[in-house]
Amino acid sequence: MSTNDQLKQAIVDSVEHGTYPEADVSSAEVPSTLLPALLADLQKARDEVKEDIRSLSKDIAPDVDGWIAQAKKLQGDIERSKATARDIVAQAEAGKALKEETHDAGNKVHLLEKEVAFNESLASTLDLIRSSCRILDQADEAYANNDLRATLDHIKRCDASIAALSAVQDTRAVGLLQTRSSRFKATLLDKTTALAQALIQCDIETRSLLVKHEVPDMPTVDLELLVETLSYLGGLDVYIRRLKRDVDFALIDHRLSMKPGQYSVFNITDASIIVSQANARPGTIATLDDIWACLEFLSIHLPSSICEPLSQKLLPSLFETLTYTWLDRSVPVQIEQMPVFQQILDRVSKLADQIDTLNWPSTALLKDWVQNAPRTWLSKRREMALGAARSLLFSGLKTRKTVERVETQTVSKGDAIMGGSDVDEADDAWAADWEEETPETAKVDASKAATSTKNDDDDDDASAWDVDGDDTDKTAVSSEQPAKDENMEEDDAADAWGWGDDEQVADEAPKLSSPKKTKKAASTEQVTQSGDRELTLRETYTVTAVPDGILDIVLQVVSDAETLTDPSYLGSPIGPAASALYTLPTFILAIYRATASTAYGKLDSGNMLIYNDASRLADQIRSFVVRQTEKDLTSSLPSHLRPSSRLRLDNDIKALETFAKRAYSAEMESQRTIVRDMLDGAQGFSNCNAEPFASACDSAVSITEGRLRDVHKQWAPILSRSALLQSSGSLLSTAISKMIMEIEEIQDIGEEESAKLRKLCDKISEVKDLFIQEHPEGGEASNMTGIYCPNWFKFQYLGELLESSLADIKYLWTEGELRLEFDVDEVTDLIEALFADSDYRRKAIADIRRS
Structure with a gap:
């Protein structure tokens, strides 16, 4: 409750109760701002009291005098309160003035203190600047006197003095001092x-x-x-x-x-x-x-x-x-x-x-x-071996030499190579065993196939250079003659490195068989107790210096590894590299396969040289593994440390053989394509007796015949005799297969056209002189064309059929061997193309179908 309200309440209480206590109004601390309102309220209260007194005077007349006395007393108290209020207001006004004067005096004192502090700081700063300048002067003097120690001490003191001026470092004086110090430091x-x-x-x-x-x-x-x-x-x-x-x-x-x-x-x-x-x-x-x-x-x-x-x-x-x-x-x-x-x-x-x-x-x-010395040595050894292999691959191709392949086989009495009674049967069997990679050769008569399987086991044992022998027979040094690879679109790099060889071996084309008759001239005989004979077969072919050089590198690597395995090298710094050396031959042979295509590609008949070199290298590596295995049987080393157990060359040998087959297959396919393209110029041999088709047929056949002779001449110095005859026979088979197929597709063959076709067949047949086999003992030379060219006899029969009568054809079918080369449909189609429709032709066809 405010003071004004308190005074009003006191007055009301005094009126109601008839008592007027002494109010200590004079001692109350009344703010000067409330005095006018208080006085007004008091005046109002007084008026109200007077009014009340008047109203009450009638009823309480006896008490009026008392009330008046109390009112007067109250009035006096009010006057005293007013005076007290006026004193309070005056004192308050005086305190305010004193407060303002005190504030002004404090500000003046603070200002004076700041001025004193600034003057003291300025004096200190000026002293530091002067001291720094003096120190720099001393440093200059010491520098001039070549006293480096004193100079360093002075510059340290100067830096400390300048550091103390960090508060005023933005001033011009300090900036000049720092510039002078920096220049002096640069000079020092x-x-x-x-x-x-x-x-x-x-x-x-x-x-x-x-x-x-x-x-x-x-x-x-x-x-x-x-x-x-x-x-x-x-x-x-x-x-x-x-x-x-x-x-x-x-x-x-x-x-x-x-x-x-x-x-x-x-x-x-x-x-x-x-x-x-x-x-x-x-x-x-x-x-x-x-x-x-x-x-x-x-x-x-x-x-x-x-x-x-x-x-x-x-x-x-x-x-x-x-x-x-x-x-x-x-x-x-x-x-x-x-x-x-x-x-x-x-x-x-x-x-x-x-x-x-x-x-x-x-x-x-x-x-x-x-x-890392063992690893460093191994890396250098590997680098040298691979570098030598790469260098040899390009330099060794310039050197060529003739090598001999020797193989001993056991043959039975009845084998044709032994001069058995059934020589013709053996010849037929060899002709039947020839599996050429052309669609036409797939049409083999069942009876012919049965004949060809006769004495297969003996034939396999008597095979010379190009027949797959027993893979487990490590003593026989033989080479396999590959036929066409049906997957020629494989990646060249993968082929070269031999990746995936294991999976692809089963997909290789059937191997070409080497004829028995050719072995007589190059064989020596030894009769065994059982009556069978052992034949030592010899044949020569051309290789470069690469296989022997690669083998020397491999042998040197294995020799080094074997030396490091010896107990005397246990303390050698490169002893731990011995086991890793046995992996180098694989890398060397892989380098050979990877780069051979590029290196040999610059040579004529490079693929055939690859075939010879890779086959010889595979034979040499296989023989080395066999020799090493025999040598390790007497070794004192533990079995797991012997070279034969460390070397893993079986897959590399297979990869080399596969690589050789692919090179041979690629070359053969290339030559077959050329031969087919040349014969395409005959345009199917239709209308071959009318110009300009006659000239086209003559030209195509002549070019093809010349190509067969050129390829034979080109391969003659490289391939072995048997491989050469098989390769040439395969190309001849391709040519005559195409001619047979196209002639059989002619629907109508006139007499003049038939004679022309016979001449064309005779022209191709002239290459049979390439397959003449001289007898080693001066006997009569043998014509081996039918053996190396599986469809040769069919081609000869075709030439005869073109100019034969119906009776002759019927006789050849029923009494001769025509059915061994042709099937019924082929003969009947030829008869229908050669002869006009007649009862005699229909009867002949019916007889042929019934027979």
């Missing part, structure tokens, strides 16, 4: 660097490093003081980098140079290192000794404050250069040089230990090189 840094270079003189032109202990006219200056100064001025890192560069150019690069005529050595004295020219290339151990002597010289003559940062920058590049220019080249390829290599490894390890004693870092590269 240049001089200190020059002095350091004067004490450590690394001259690139003279290839020398000279270390002095004092500067002329400056006896108090040493390297420690210069390093301290450079470090404080922030120029030590730049100086170390420059020193490292100079040491590299002046010393390291020249000493580690491998350029001919630029060999050098270190000449080290008490205070210098000089690079001197050497007449011959120093040894690796001598080089390592020189490197240590150089590092030791630096550690002795240079303070640790320089050596430690210098070593952090110098050693990594030094060891890298040392490793790649000297250490890697010092790794020998020949095992006989291992003792020297062991000395090099010991010296490298010792160098790393010596550097560790200096507490210098970065020796891990040297230690890693020592640990």
Whole structure:
């Protein structure tokens, strides 16, 4: 409740109760702002009291006097309260004035304090600036007197003094002071660097490093003081980098140079290192000794404050250069040089230990090189072997030689090669066994197939060069003659490397059989107890120097691996690489397969040379594996350490054989395509007796016949006799198969056209002179065309049928052997094309179908 309300309530209470207590209004603290309102309320209350008194005077007349007395007393109290209120207001106004005066006085005092503090700070700052200037003057004086120690001390004090001026660093005076200090530091840094270079003189032109202990006219200056100064001025890192560069150019690069005529050595004295020219290339151990002597010289003559940062920058590049220019080249390829290599490894390890004693870092590269010595040697050995194989593949093709293939087979009495009674039957069997990769040869008569299977086991045993023998027979050195590969679109690179050979072996085309009759002339006989005879078959063919060279490389690798497996090499640094060496032959043979197509592709008949070389290499590798297995039977090594158990060359041998077959198949398919394209010029031999079709047929047949002779002549110096006859016979079979097919497709053949076709067939048949086999004992020469060309007899029968009568054809079918070459439909179609429709033709066809 406010004071005004309290006074009003007191007055009302006094009126109601008739008592007028003494109100301590004078002592009340009434705000001056409330006095006018209070007085008004009091006046109003007085008026109300008077009114009440008047109204009550009638009823309470006796008490009026008392009330009047109380009212007067109240009025006096009110007057006293007014006076008190007026005093309070006056005192309040006076306090406000005093407060304002006090505030003004405080502001003046604060301002005076700030001015005093500013004056004191200004005086202190001016003292610091003056002190810094004096210190710089002293530093200038010391610098002029070549007193580097005093100069450094003064510049340190100056920097501390300037640092204390950080609060006023934006002022012009301090800025000028900092500029003067920076310029002086730059000057001092240049001089200190020059002095350091004067004490450590690394001259690139003279290839020398000279270390002095004092500067002329400056006896108090040493390297420690210069390093301290450079470090404080922030120029030590730049100086170390420059020193490292100079040491590299002046010393390291020249000493580690491998350029001919630029060999050098270190000449080290008490205070210098000089690079001197050497007449011959120093040894690796001598080089390592020189490197240590150089590092030791630096550690002795240079303070640790320089050596430690210098070593952090110098050693990594030094060891890298040392490793790649000297250490890697010092790794020998020949095992006989291992003792020297062991000395090099010991010296490298010792160098790393010596550097560790200096507490210098970065020796891990040297230690890693020592640990990886077997791997490094193996990589170099692999690189040399593969490089030799690649070089041989391109250089060895220039050298060609004739080699002999020898194989011993056992044949039975009844075999045609033994002069059995059923020679004709054997000839038929050989002709039937020929599986040419053309659609026409798939039409083989059942009876002919049955005849061809007679004595198959004996035939297989008596096969010479191009028949698959028993895969498990490791003693027979034979080569397989491949036919056409039906998947010629396979990736060349994958074929070359032999990838997927295991899966593709089953898909190879049937192998061509070598005729028995050709073996008589090149065989020697030995009769066994059972009556069978052992024939030693010999045949020559041409190869390059590549197979023998590749074999020599493989043999050398295996010999090295076998040597490292010996107990005497257990402590050899490259001993752990022995097991990995046995994988190198696989890589060498893979390199051969991968690059042979490119290398041989520049030669005429390159694919046939690949066939010969790859087949010979496969035979040589197989024979080597057999010999090594026999040799390991008497070895004292554990079975798992013997070369025969480590070598995994079976897949590589198969890959080589497959590679040879593919090369042969590719060449044959290419030649077959050419022959077919040439015969396409005859346009199906229809209207062959009318121009211009007659000329086209003559030209096509003549060109084809010439092509067969040219290819035969081209392959003759390369392939063996049997392989040559089989290849030529296959091409001839392709040509006559196409002619047979196209002639059989002619619907109507006139008499003149029939005679023309017979002449064309005779023209192709002239190539039979390529298959004449001379008798080794001077007997009558044999014509082997029918043996090497499976459809030769059919072609000859076709020529006869073209000019035969119906009676002759019927006789040949019923009494002759025509049915062995033709089926019923083929003969009847020919009869219908050659002869006009008649009862006699229909009867002849019916008789042929019934027979």
